[in-house]
Amino acid sequence: MQTEEKLEDPLKQDPETAEPLYTSATTEEPPKKKRKKCICLKISSCILLIIILLLIATFMFFALYLFKKRAVKVTASSATVENLSFTIIPVTLDLVMGTDVAIKNPNYAGYEYENTNTTFYYHGIVAGISPLPAGVVKARSNKKIHLSIYMNATTMIGSPFLAGELIAGQLPLTTNTSLTGKVVLFSTIRFHATVVNSCDVIVNLQTQKTSSNCKSDVKLF
Ligand SMILES: *[C@@H]1O[C@H](CO)[C@@H](O)[C@H](O)[C@H]1NC(C)=O
Ligand SMILES: *[C@@H]1O[C@H](CO)[C@@H](O)[C@H](O)[C@H]1NC(C)=O
Numbered sequence: 001m002q003t004e005e006k007l008e009d010p011l012k013q014d015p016e017t018a019e020p021l022y023t024s025a026t027t028e029e030p031p032k033k034k035r036k037k038c039i040c041l042k043i044s045s046c047i048l049l050i051i052i053l054l055l056i057a058t059f060m061f062f063a064l065y066l067f068k069k070r071a072v073k074v075t076a077s078s079a080t081v082e083n084l085s086f087t088i089i090p091v092t093l094d095l096v097m098g099t100d101v102a103i104k105n106p107n108y109a110g111y112e113y114e115n116t117n118t119t120f121y122y123h124g125i126v127a128g129i130s131p132l133p134a135g136v137v138k139a140r141s142n143k144k145i146h147l148s149i150y151m152n153a154t155t156m157i158g159s160p161f162l163a164g165e166l167i168a169g170q171l172p173l174t175t176n177t178s179l180t181g182k183v184v185l186f187s188t189i190r191f192h193a194t195v196v197n198s199c200d201v202i203v204n205l206q207t208q209k210t211s212s213n214c215k216s217d218v219k220l221f
């Protein structure tokens, strides 16, 4: 406002001295335009920043929401019998289970997990443990890890269910894998997420084939 007054006053006072003032005026005009441009730029960049932040927030919300809805699935569904020998009288058992632990990540966010164990239970008793090394499952990808689990015969023979189930020809097992890890967004933002998976596996002793039923649960933060 002050600069405008200064410019107008000399013009009114003397029309003859207008020429040198004009030149000075023309040299003063560009800074005004620059200032307006500056304000415009600041406002538009502010709006752009807000839009970008809103987009990021929306994306993060949906990525996390979907992460919970479409959970990372850890399945030991392809459980196989790698080695099996048993006798009923006396009760002996030698069982090596093989399993392709599949980690499926259907999300738009990656998942980093720590070292864990896949544990096999026989009627609630720990009968086999196999370590699962730490790793990363990228966004929208699958990962398969082969594990061989030597079932503890001592533990299983100690169970009152074994003899009967060997005769029946079916061994029911439960697997449990609890992954502790982080959801990774844009390779930088990390959220704590735990995936707990358990499968009910039935081993058919005659065919040495298995059938399983798995479920996963995700806990964020
Ligand atoms: C499979 O069982 C047989 C007989 O008990 C044994 O000789 C063999 O070493 C076992 N193989 C594996 C890989 O455990
Ligand atoms: C896996 O199981 C072994 C043997 O029970 C144990 O020593 C180890 O701490 C477990 N690892 C994890 C990550 O829980």
Ligand SMILES: *[C@@H]1O[C@H](CO)[C@@H](O)[C@H](O)[C@H]1NC(C)=O
Pocket: 152, 153, 154, 155
């Ligand atoms: C099997 O289980 C028994 C007790 O139930 C334990 O003493 C033994 O160390 C276990 N064996 C293996 C190889 O883990």
Ligand SMILES: *[C@@H]1O[C@H](CO)[C@@H](O)[C@H](O)[C@H]1NC(C)=O
Pocket: 121, 174, 176, 177, 178, 196, 198
């Ligand atoms: C599997 O692990 C989870 C978490 O550690 C636990 O809450 C659940 O009871 C376990 N299931 C079995 C059958 O041990």
